[in-house]
Amino acid sequence: MLRAQAISLENRLSNVSLDLISADAVHLLGPNGSGKSSLLNLLAGLISPHQGQLWLEGRELSQYAPAELAIQRCLMEQTQQSVFALTVKESLSFFCAERSLPDVLEQALDISPFLQRPLNQLSGGEQRRVQIARCLMQVWPAIEQGRALILLDEPVQGLDFSHQHRLCELLNELARIGNMLVMSHHQLNLAERYANRIWLMHQGQLVADDIPKQVLTESLLSRVFCCNVRIVTDTEQNRLIQTYL
Numbered sequence: 001m002l003r004a005q006a007i008s009l010e011n012r013l014s015n016v017s018l019d020l021i022s023a024d025a026v027h028l029l030g031p032n033g034s035g036k037s038s039l040l041n042l043l044a045g046l047i048s049p050h051q052g053q054l055w056l057e058g059r060e061l062s063q064y065a066p067a068e069l070a071i072q073r074c075l076m077e078q079t080q081q082s083v084f085a086l087t088v089k090e091s092l093s094f095f096c097a098e099r100s101l102p103d104v105l106e107q108a109l110d111i112s113p114f115l116q117r118p119l120n121q122l123s124g125g126e127q128r129r130v131q132i133a134r135c136l137m138q139v140w141p142a143i144e145q146g147r148a149l150i151l152l153d154e155p156v157q158g159l160d161f162s163h164q165h166r167l168c169e170l171l172n173e174l175a176r177i178g179n180m181l182v183m184s185h186h187q188l189n190l191a192e193r194y195a196n197r198i199w200l201m202h203q204g205q206l207v208a209d210d211i212p213k214q215v216l217t218e219s220l221l222s223r224v225f226c227c228n229v230r231i232v233t234d235t236e237q238n239r240l241i242q243t244y245l
């Protein structure tokens, strides 16, 4: 379990309290600048709150040694550029020692066709898929045991629709076996379909923490995103969220 109690970060986050439990698949939503990346960095233990406290499995997050955290929680940052001219394979082994790519990652992320190619010559979406694989492989033994904390900042950015769905299916499966997942993004319909809980940020505050049906409402989304939002239901009773100015 990960618990944040009244955490604040100067001018970025204000008085955020939340609990993340085993098997949670949380989608973190909110307008640009609302504090999503800041919150993920705090939950990862990369920065410390100016006020409030964070606990991971009952222990203060600040008490964990970096090496201890590195085998239990992973954070994929929104922008991550390789400074080395490595192939995809070299890049994966550089970050993940001798581990080979697990089959479930390969099935969802389709990386093997470009394993021998230089990372910096891949398309944006292909690079993103490698970045996700690298992040998950960092904590793969913990993931297999269902005790990892997986934090992903905009992992679907740049992915085509098929890979967006395949990634969300994979992540939900990892959550189902006990891992804790938080992923930020801007795709309301993905959150509706895949989140078991949504955290909605607005101006540095957590303004909603609930199941998709409670958070994804026309009135709340319109207010937070300053946009018109319409929710329609198709013939199979799926809710589809439309946005327009």
Ligand SMILES: Nc1ncnc2c1ncn2[C@@H]1O[C@H](COP(=O)(O)OP(=O)(O)OP(=O)(O)O)[C@@H](O)[C@H]1O
Pocket: 011, 012, 030, 031, 032, 033, 034, 035, 036, 037, 038, 039, 078
């Ligand atoms: N390192 C930093 N130091 C000071 N302020 C920062 C820093 N990084 C971000 N901010 C500010 O903190 C606020 C929250 O930024 P954050 O990156 O957390 O938002 P976000 O919700 O992830 O946005 P986006 O959807 O654009 O990625 C913004 O006003 C931003 O300008």
